[in-house]
Amino acid sequence: MRCSNCGKKFDYEKYYGICPKCGSLNKNGMTQAEQRSPGEKGSSLFLMFSLAFFCVVLVSSLVYASYYRNNYRYQLEEQLEQEFFDTEVTLEEHKVGEGFSCQGTTLTVMGAKVVDWKEERELPSGKKLVAVKIVGESIGEWEKKNELGFPYIRCGDLYYHAFQGYISQEHEERYEIPMFDEYALCRESHVEGWHLFFVDEQEQEFTLCWAERKYEEIDRIQTIHFIEIQLGEAGNGEKNG
Secondary structure (H helix, E strand, O other): OEOOOOOOEOOHHHHOOEOOOOOOEOOOOOOHHHHHHHHHHHHHHHHHHHHHHHHHHHHHHHHHHHHHHHHHHHHHHHHHHHHHHHOOOEEEEEOOOOEEEEOOEEEEEEEEEEEOOOOOOOOOOOEEEEEEEEEEEOOOOOOHHHOOOOOEEEEOOEEEEOHHHHOOHHHHHHHOOOEOOOOHHHHOOEEEEEEEEEEEOOOOEEEEEEEEEEEOOOEEEEEEEEEEEEOOOEOOOOOOO
């Protein structure tokens, strides 16, 4: 140890704490500076090292988590897109009056009829307005699977979208037929309504097509249901034009 009086180094145990040079008694064996400085310095260094190590680990973890999350998401999207292109869309044919399952709901095409044009503007040249009756059943709750897109029709090589994208409540009252909109089975468990289409004036038959969609991270068509409809025939006693 070092004498607190004269600074001479000596063996504390051998001389019982008495400095052999100046005879001073060193009761604590070490000066206060010698007792505290090394420990305090060591503690500070350890604390600084611990904090630095913690920061490095934290930053590394965040960077890795971000990379892993982004990489996983990219791989998942890539996998789903590949499945989308690799999966063939299935076709299912049904008959008028036959119920079929579509996105967790049950749909039945009951028949079709020609509807008188009641708009102020002229009927599109060479066309007639046809209404197709649909009966649907579901759990009647707002779920994605109960939200059905609009069907379309095929006449030969031509395809026509449903007219009711432009139908308001005023139009519905004017034609005196309830519409079967895309949210119909989200509001009620049993719905009877109509879809309107423009069809070539000379056509007496057409194919109604309804795309069934599968919802994942990406939206894709799973099945296309199609029903051949004769304007001269109808299910459930519907009268056609």
